[in-house]
Amino acid sequence: MAYNLKQEAKKPERFTGGHRMCAGCGAPVVSRTVLRALKPEDHAVVGAATGCMEVSTFLYPYTAWKDSFIHSAFENVAATISGAEAAYVAMKRKGKLPADGETKFIAFGGDGGTYDIGLQSLSGAMERGHDMVYVCYDNGAYMNTGIQRSSATPKYADTTTSPAGSVIPGKSQYRKDLTLIMANHRLPYVAQTAPIGNFRDLHQKAEKALYTKGACFLNVLAPCPRGWRYDTPKLMDISKLAVETCIWPLYEVENGKVTVNYKPKNKLPVEEYLKPQGRFRHLFKKGNEHMIAEIQAEIDSRWEELLMLAGEK
Amino acid sequence: MAIRDRLSGNEAVAVAMKQVNPDVVAAFPITPSTEIPQYFSSFVADGKVDTEFVPVESEHSAMSACIGAQAAGARTMTATSANGLALMWEMLYIAASCKLPIALSVVNRALSGPINIHNDHSDSMGARDSGWVQLYGETNQEAYDNLIQAVKIGEHPDVLLPVMNCYDGFITSHAVENIELIEDEKVKAFVGDYKPEHYLNDKENPIAVGPLDLQNHYFEHKRQQAESMMKAKKVILEVAEEFEKLTGRKYGLFEEYKMEDAEVAIVVINSTAGTAKYVVDQLREKGVKAGLIKIRVYRPFPVDEITAALSKCKAIAVMDKADSFNAAGGPLFTDITSALYGRVDGIKVINYIYGLGGRDVRTDDIAFVYDALLEIVKTGEIKSVYNYLGVRE
Ligand SMILES: Cc1ncc(C[n+]2csc(CCOP(=O)(O)OP(=O)(O)O)c2C)c(N)n1
Numbered sequence: 205m206a207y208n209l210k211q212e213a214k215k216p217e218r219f220t221g222g223h224r225m226c227a228g229c230g231a232p233v234v235s236r237t238v239l240r241a242l243k244p245e246d247h248a249v250v251g252a253a254t255g256c257m258e259v260s261t262f263l264y265p266y267t268a269w270k271d272s273f274i275h276s277a278f279e280n281v282a283a284t285i286s287g288a289e290a291a292y293v294a295m296k297r298k299g300k301l302p303a304d305g306e307t308k309f310i311a312f313g314g315d316g317g318t319y320d321i322g323l324q325s326l327s328g329a330m331e332r333g334h335d336m337v338y339v340c341y342d343n344g345a346y347m348n349t350g351i352q353r354s355s356a357t358p359k360y361a362d363t364t365t366s367p368a369g370s371v372i373p374g375k376s377q378y379r380k381d382l383t384l385i386m387a388n389h390r391l392p393y394v395a396q397t398a399p400i401g402n403f404r405d406l407h408q409k410a411e412k413a414l415y416t417k418g419a420c421f422l423n424v425l426a427p428c429p430r431g432w433r434y435d436t437p438k439l440m441d442i443s444k445l446a447v448e449t450c451i452w453p454l455y456e457v458e459n460g461k462v463t464v465n466y467k468p469k470n471k472l473p474v475e476e477y478l479k480p481q482g483r484f485r486h487l488f489k490k491g492n493e494h495m496i497a498e499i500q501a502e503i504d505s506r507w508e509e510l511l512m513l514a515g516e517k
Numbered sequence: 518m519a520i521r522d523r524l525s526g527n528e529a530v531a532v533a534m535k536q537v538n539p540d541v542v543a544a545f546p547i548t549p550s551t552e553i554p555q556y557f558s559s560f561v562a563d564g565k566v567d568t569e570f571v572p573v574e575s576e577h578s579a580m581s582a583c584i585g586a587q588a589a590g591a592r593t594m595t596a597t598s599a600n601g602l603a604l605m606w607e608m609l610y611i612a613a614s615c616k617l618p619i620a621l622s623v624v625n626r627a628l629s630g631p632i633n634i635h636n637d638h639s640d641s642m643g644a645r646d647s648g649w650v651q652l653y654g655e656t657n658q659e660a661y662d663n664l665i666q667a668v669k670i671g672e673h674p675d676v677l678l679p680v681m682n683c684y685d686g687f688i689t690s691h692a693v694e695n696i697e698l699i700e701d702e703k704v705k706a707f708v709g710d711y712k713p714e715h716y717l718n719d720k721e722n723p724i725a726v727g728p729l730d731l732q733n734h735y736f737e738h739k740r741q742q743a744e745s746m747m748k749a750k751k752v753i754l755e756v757a758e759e760f761e762k763l764t765g766r767k768y769g770l771f772e773e774y775k776m777e778d779a780e781v782a783i784v785v786i787n788s789t790a791g792t793a794k795y796v797v798d799q800l801r802e803k804g805v806k807a808g809l810i811k812i813r814v815y816r817p818f819p820v821d822e823i824t825a826a827l828s829k830c831k832a833i834a835v836m837d838k839a840d841s842f843n844a845a846g847g848p849l850f851t852d853i854t855s856a857l858y859g860r861v862d863g864i865k866v867i868n869y870i871y872g873l874g875g876r877d878v879r880t881d882d883i884a885f886v887y888d889a890l891l892e893i894v895k896t897g898e899i900k901s902v903y904n905y906l907g908v909r910e
Contacts, residue, residue: 247720247723249589249717249718251585258729259729262725262727262728262729263728263729263731264728264729264730264731264733264734265728265734267725267728269723269725270723271723272717272718272719272720272723272724272725273717273723273724273725273726274584274585274588274589274717274725274726274727275726275727275728276581276584276585276608276611276615276726276727277581277607277608277611279577280577280578280581280608282578283573283577283578283579283581283582283585284581284582284584284585285585286571286573286578286582286585287541287543287571287581287582287583287584287585287586287587287589287591287593288585288586288588288589288717288718289585290541290543290569290571290582290585290586290591291540291541291569291585291586291587291589291590291591291593291717291718292589292718293569294540294541294567294568294569294591295540295589295590295591295718297567297569298540298567300540300590301590301718302720305720307718307720324574324575324578325574325575325577325578325581327574328573328574328575328578329578331574332571332572332573
């Protein structure tokens with residue numbers, strides 16, 4: 205059946221309102237859309253790494269998760285969910301669970317819990333091939349502890365541990381390309397996506413990841429109004445600009461085959477993406493034009509590389 | 518009929534795991550516990566168990582996967598030593614606070630640094646305040662028996678805490694000794710089915726585990742955890758009684774050896790007790806009223822029972838195979854002296870740190886300790902409370 209947001213939105217919410225995520229934050233949009241891709245009859249065991257999402261959605265004694273949920277620590281949501289999945293396999297085999305219906309295993313982690321401290325646990329769980337989906341909501345910094353840089357933070361971004369100072373202009377390094385690292389794990393399904401438009405791209409990729417057997421990985425852009433310093437109503441615009449400038453290309457890798465899902469007709473200059481965000485304000489000072497040019501060159505080369513991987517060049 | 522066999526400690530523990538047939542085992546290799554996941558994965562490969570074996574990429578992930586698995590409704594086990602246990606440290610506390618009765622065999626090994634593969638107790642002593650029940654065993658037989666009991670203790674509704682089954686690396690883990698195994702069906706019946714009240718994989722009754730728990734609730738939750746540990750003592754004794762009915766082997770909170778009329782005694786943990794009992798026998802032949810206490814249950818710490826057992830002694834030496842680097846004494850010493858304080862007065866207590874990094878402990882060393890105690894009884898004087906035994910200084 206073709207994707208229809210109106211239809212999808214009629215499903216009972218599995219991630220409910222009343223949580224404490226900030227207005228204008230991308231992460232709850234990501235978790236709600238991912239869970240909406242579940243078949244209504246299927247149960248889910250959801251895990252979250254320590255981070256904004258976890259601390260704002262399960263504050264004792266309230267939970268925003270209608271499915272089963274577990275948080276144990278920061279760096280290990282992949283291992284924790286892999287254990288829950290192993291339990292499911294064993295309990296099914298031993299007849300300890302009803303034969304009907306399916307349970308899906310989903311881990312959510314921020315970029316800190318995924319690219320950095322949780323990378324080992326993620327790599328291990330994916331390599332072992334548990335039937336689970338790992339969803340990184342990438343907001344490009346450790347937001348929960350107050351906007352510290354991560355290996356997902358873009359170059360020159362101003363964070364509290366890569367401050368734009370008078371000598372050093374923000375973060376000195378480019379971001380790690382985690383989606384390709386995961387693709388090189390040769391998983392059945394890896395995708396990069398963002399909550400844009402009617403959420404079709406995110407929904408369909410979540411559905412594919414959930415209903416492809418084995419370990420699947422989704423890297424989802426999740427703008428953060430506090431860390432990126434944009435006006436909260438601009439959430440959807442910022443995500444869209446990330447895609448239109450090709451700083452965050454939408455693509456998927458199925459058993460090694462790369463497909464670029466969206467190629468902007470007119471690739472927008474990166475300034476359009478940088479400008480509405482306070483974390484890049486210093487780049488627009490006189491004399492810093494070369495920094496924007498450098499970012500543009502890096503985006504262009506990564507985009508070309510991706511098209512090549514997809515066999516489009 | 519019990520099955521007589523000759524097994525190493527690690528083999529015996531792996532056999533106990535096979536007989537329990539847990540739902541999930543997640544483990545990572547480290548000497549001297551490596552054989553456990555090795556033996557166990559061969560049971561899996563040969564279809565002797567229907568456990569899901571998760572060969573994780575680290576001990577941190579081993580404990581994390583155990584937490585996920587046990588919370589999901591599975592009976593879960595693992596094993597480790599030294600640095601592996603240290604890497605689990607963060608997750609040990611979380612396992613206990615989530616009230617998950619995971620069973621972990623700790624094959625005691627000196628904790629780095631410097632790196633050393635041999636036995637002492639610096640690994641599990643570092644985890645003594647993590648909220649796990651800690652059982653210690655002198656022999657292969659005890660390691661086997663303790664693991665089977667650990668499952669039942671941890672899963673008891675009054676307890677619901679994870680349990681460590683600790684025994685000495687190489688000395689117990691690798692030495693082959695006679696052992697009496699219990700028949701498979703009897704082990705199965707003894708541990709019963711694992712039927713948690715709430716679990717993640719119960720799709721009819723979804724639950725949430727591991728909240729952010731702030732000033733309003735954290736304190737009460739910690740109090741409940743403490744309550745479980747207090748209740749564990751009674752449960753440990755009940756399980757031991759049931760185990761005795763099954764096997765004839767008697768277990769308590771600690772073992773008393775020739776303590777009835779002992780004037781001098783040492784308190785010790787694990788395999789050194791074997792050496793020390795031999796020395797006690799020799800001293801007894803000479804008419805010396807020597808005795809020994811071997812700790813089995815270190816957490817919860819049996820304060821009243823230990824005090825009662827030691828109350829008639831004149832001088833005691835507490836033997837610690839780990840230092841706590843407080844410049845005053847090892848962990849067992851601190852616990853014993855604080856147990857005695859205000860309960861019985863006038864007993865002279867000294868501490869020996871011994872055997873670190875696998876340094877041999879000979880009968881002469883133990884005899885030296887009893888001599889020191891006899892000297893204290895004679896003179897009424899303690900020259901030094903905090904001592905190292907058998908070290909070159
Ligand atoms: C082992 C450990 N180190 C550090 C922390 C502190 N900490 C909690 S959340 C967090 C950052 C989370 O960042 P990210 O994963 O990007 O998620 P976000 O908060 O941005 O949603 C940090 C550093 C912790 N909880 N555990």
